Amino acid sequence: MTWTTLKSALAGEGYVASDDLAVALQLALSLGRPLLLEGAAGVGKTEIARTLSQVQDTRLIRLQCYEGLDAAQSIYEWNYQRQLLTIRAAAEDGTTGKAVEDRIFSRDFLLERPLLAAITQDTSPVLLIDEIDRADEEFEAYLLEILSEFQVTIPELGTITATTKPIVILTSNGTRDLSDALRRRCLYAYVDYPDRHTELAILNARCPEITARLGAQIVGFVQKLREEDLEKVPGIAETLDFAAALMGLGIADLTADPAALQHTLSTLLKTQSDRAHITPEVAGRIAGRAA
Numbered sequence: 328m329t330w331t332t333l334k335s336a337l338a339g340e341g342y343v344a345s346d347d348l349a350v351a352l353q354l355a356l357s358l359g360r361p362l363l364l365e366g367a368a369g370v371g372k373t374e375i376a377r378t379l380s381q382v383q384d385t386r387l388i389r390l391q392c393y394e395g396l397d398a399a400q401s402i403y404e405w406n407y408q409r410q411l412l413t414i415r416a417a418a419e420d421g422t423t424g425k426a427v428e429d430r431i432f433s434r435d436f437l438l439e440r441p442l443l444a445a446i447t448q449d450t451s452p453v454l455l456i457d458e459i460d461r462a463d464e465e466f467e468a469y470l471l472e473i474l475s476e477f478q479v480t481i482p483e484l485g486t487i488t489a490t491t492k493p494i495v496i497l498t499s500n501g502t503r504d505l506s507d508a509l510r511r512r513c514l515y516a517y518v519d520y521p522d523r524h525t526e527l528a529i530l531n532a533r534c535p536e537i538t539a540r541l542g543a544q545i546v547g548f549v550q551k552l553r554e555e556d557l558e559k560v561p562g563i564a565e566t567l568d569f570a571a572a573l574m575g576l577g578i579a580d581l582t583a584d585p586a587a588l589q590h591t592l593s594t595l596l597k598t599q600s601d602r603a604h605i606t607p608e609v610a611g612r613i614a615g616r617a618a
Contacts, residue, residue, distance in 0.1 A: 328353065333382070342371070342378040343521070343528045351516035352379065361474050361495035363459075363510065366518035369562015372498040375518075376455035379494065386452040388493070390441035392462035398469055402442045402479055410436055432483040442469075443479050446489035454493040459509075460502045467509050474512045521563065523550055529563060534570050544581045545570050547617030552595060555604065555613075561595040568594040581614040588614060 334349035355362035364372045380387035410431040417427045445454040477489035527546045549566045572591040
């Protein structure tokens, strides 16, 4: 699959990718390398993995990262309750020793978490490691063996090598620096806020029933809003919510009803300070320049 074919396939699923992003995805697929996507929250990094799984017609396995994430939540853990019940049942039957130990530390008692599940699929899944920058630096060490060798070592079972190599997408919002070791194992692409033309194409793909005038006003309004001094800049998802709210209220022109426009800003502005900053007068000024 060429990068242009991949870009068209993504567009067919409603995701409008830039040329740089489409090339990076195609290289990740052809080289079998993880792809690290960096960018601000809300630019569509997570959606790339979802759409790619649809294009590839394969399973999406997602690991949401957070502070304190460890191997038990991300790779595997043992089903302790089932092990305990098995030990008790074996004791009642008079079975003890190595036979019981071998049984309770078999694959039947292993709970697969996302990283282990991703390398044990019959068909290569898309493995999304979302917001890797939220996890601790120590957690990155857990990833290195998987991202370089696509294998997991379990002391009681040995090394489990990938049945098929997953398509790995990592995302980062840039809240902390990632290690050089992790970056070396990945291809890289930066996902920025879309330009006006691209965002309008996304809006039309996701909301095909929207009128050309309203669509142009919405994209123009959001693009101008991003230039304001905001705590949380609205992303693409907020643009789509804004469009849905306007259409739901039957608003066909942003300048027609300033009060209604102000009410719908709850879809774009997610902090009190941002709501206070974008007064009805400011919103009206932006709307007047949005067409």
